[in-house]
Amino acid sequence: MTLHPHHSDSPTLANLGAAFADEAASHVKYLHFATLCREQGDEETARLFEETAKQELKHALAHVELLYPRSQLTPQHVLEMAIEGEAHEYSTMYPSFRDAALAEGEALAAAGTDSRQDESDTRSEDFRKLLALAAKRFAALTGVERRHCEHYRAALAATNSTTDK
Ligand SMILES: [Fe+2]
Numbered sequence: 402m403t404l405h406p407h408h409s410d411s412p413t414l415a416n417l418g419a420a421f422a423d424e425a426a427s428h429v430k431y432l433h434f435a436t437l438c439r440e441q442g443d444e445e446t447a448r449l450f451e452e453t454a455k456q457e458l459k460h461a462l463a464h465v466e467l468l469y470p471r472s473q474l475t476p477q478h479v480l481e482m483a484i485e486g487e488a489h490e491y492s493t494m495y496p497s498f499r500d501a502a503l504a505e506g507e508a509l510a511a512a513g514t515d516s517r518q519d520e521s522d523t524r525s526e527d528f529r530k531l532l533a534l535a536a537k538r539f540a541a542l543t544g545v546e547r548r549h550c551e552h553y554r555a556a557l558a559a560t561n562s563t564t565d566k
């Protein structure tokens with residue numbers, strides 16, 4: 402399924418995609434910041450982040466409306482696109498991210514033997530933990546995204562068999 406087939410090289414479509422990713426990320430990031438502020442006793446800043454997060458979600462939804470026009474799309478179309486996205490995540494993205502995180506951790510461990518200062522030791526130890534955690538999470542998400550993909554495939558098959566009748 403190709404959206405906007407005659408304008409696939411449009412800079413504005415690319416900008417909409419980038420703006421959508423940025424607004425969606427801001428929404429999640431601000432929710433995280435709100436939790437962090439609340440945990441540290443700053444309720445006012447927490448509320449400011451939550452209020453802004455709501456607006457960022459609206460901005461993301463407005464962009465996604467233009468990127469995925471309702472008038473052109475059916476449940477089959479959106480399931481096909483979702484399957485493509487999930488398949489990319491579990492077959493390519495997360496496995497390669499996991500390998501890269503493990504390789505980065507190994508390189509850091511090998512380089513760490515000649516570090517001198519205590520503070521930089523602690524920091525690189527913290528960063529090695531982050532890399533190990535990221536590798537573990539990427540591996541776990543490979544399985545989760547595969548299941549998402551299977552659910553979407555089953556839904557698409559069900560939708561198609563209903564349509565065929
Ligand atoms: Fe925004």
Ligand SMILES: [Fe+2]
Binds near residue numbers: 546
């Ligand atoms: Fe997913």
